[in-house]
Each structure stands twice: as C-alpha cells, then as structure tokens.
Amino acid sequence: MKVVYEYSHLGGSEILHIHYPQCEREIYEVIANVEARRSKISKEKSMKGRELYAPRDMNQQFRRQFEDRGYREIRDTYTIRLPNSDIAIPGAFKQIDFVKDKVLVEVQFGKYAFMFYDLAKFQYFFNENKADVGVEIVPCHALHKRMSTGVSYGEQLVYDIERLKRHFPAVPIKVILIDAGEPI
Numbered sequence: 001m002k003v004v005y006e007y008s009h010l011g012g013s014e015i016l017h018i019h020y021p022q023c024e025r026e027i028y029e030v031i032a033n034v035e036a037r038r039s040k041i042s043k044e045k046s047m048k049g050r051e052l053y054a055p056r057d058m059n060q061q062f063r064r065q066f067e068d069r070g071y072r073e074i075r076d077t078y079t080i081r082l083p084n085s086d087i088a089i090p091g092a093f094k095q096i097d098f099v100k101d102k103v104l105v106e107v108q109f110g111k112y113a114f115m116f117y118d119l120a121k122f123q124y125f126f127n128e129n130k131a132d133v134g135v136e137i138v139p140c141h142a143l144h145k146r147m148s149t150g151v152s153y154g155e156q157l158v159y160d161i162e163r164l165k166r167h168f169p170a171v172p173i174k175v176i177l178i179d180a181g182e183p184i
Helices: 012-019 021-033 055-068 112-127 154-164
Strands: 002-009 072-081 088-100 103-107 133-139 173-179
Touching: 002 012, 002 021, 002 154, 012 021, 012 133, 012 173, 021 055, 021 133, 021 173, 055 088, 055 103, 072 112, 088 112, 103 112, 112 133, 112 154, 133 154, 154 173
Parallel strands: 103 133, 133 173
Antiparallel strands: 002 173, 072 088, 088 103
C-alpha cells in the first residue's frame, strides 16, 4: 500500500514525529508491507463480477504487521450507569486495535460511522491519559471506488474534521489516506 495524503489535527503529525519517531517509522513500514489484492468477486448488483480489493485480507495483513512490531489491543471495560436510574449494564467496553507506548492506531475499511467512532475512542483514551496521539489509517476515495460498497473514504473524514475545527475531536490525530499502490 502507499500513503497518498496525510492530515494533522491539533498537532497529531508533529507529536508522532517528535515524541514517537519509532512508532511513526513502524506505521509507515506496516503500510508499505501490506499488499492490496483484488481477491473479492463482487456479488453486488452495481458491480457484479468485478474483482475488488478485499478489506478482510488487508485487515489481516495490518494486524499481523502491527502485532509483529509489538502493538497490542487496549480495552477498557466498565459498567454503564445512567444518572437517576437503577439500571446497570456490566461488560461495556472501549477498544483500540493497535497501541504502542501512548500511540493509538486504528485501520478502518468500514462504513463512515466507524471512522468517526474511532475518533470518539481516541478522545476517550486521551481523556483517560492512556494516549498522546491517535492515528487513523483509511482508504482514499480512489481505493474506496475499487472496494465493496459501504466502505468509506478518508477525504470525507478530513473534510468533516476541518469543519468541526477544534471542537471535536479534542485530541491530536494524524489521518493517513492509503491507496493500493498500483495503477488505477
């Protein structure tokens, strides 16, 4: 895969570069080592029979690459209690796929809502003092067009973060848009 665009929110790129240069190098190594393969034959009406990039395959490669470099999952489990209510819901959790030092990394090939929820999770762990910066790795629009419908793209995420200004997320984030690394 290749990086086609980077966006720094509240100094996310700078924090990563200055305070966590080893993590920054590893993130770029992981991206470069993941191979996008057209291994999914579409059954969708609008793309029937087309060979598409397989998000599941790319996710598995990202997981192996990050785990090989010592990244692990972080999970906070808690009980949900509502104000002025006797309701208690145990076993709820917030989870990030890849963490090393105080760098959170999510790779998102899902719907747009999941990209945005990743930002909320970054905010949660930042507020809990378990993170200094979040890194969101997402497909660019060109890659999104060569994947199943429902997969979102990073340009929309960056556009929305820009319009929210400094209000949300209030955590330093670096958004990395990736493409397949081959001619379109």
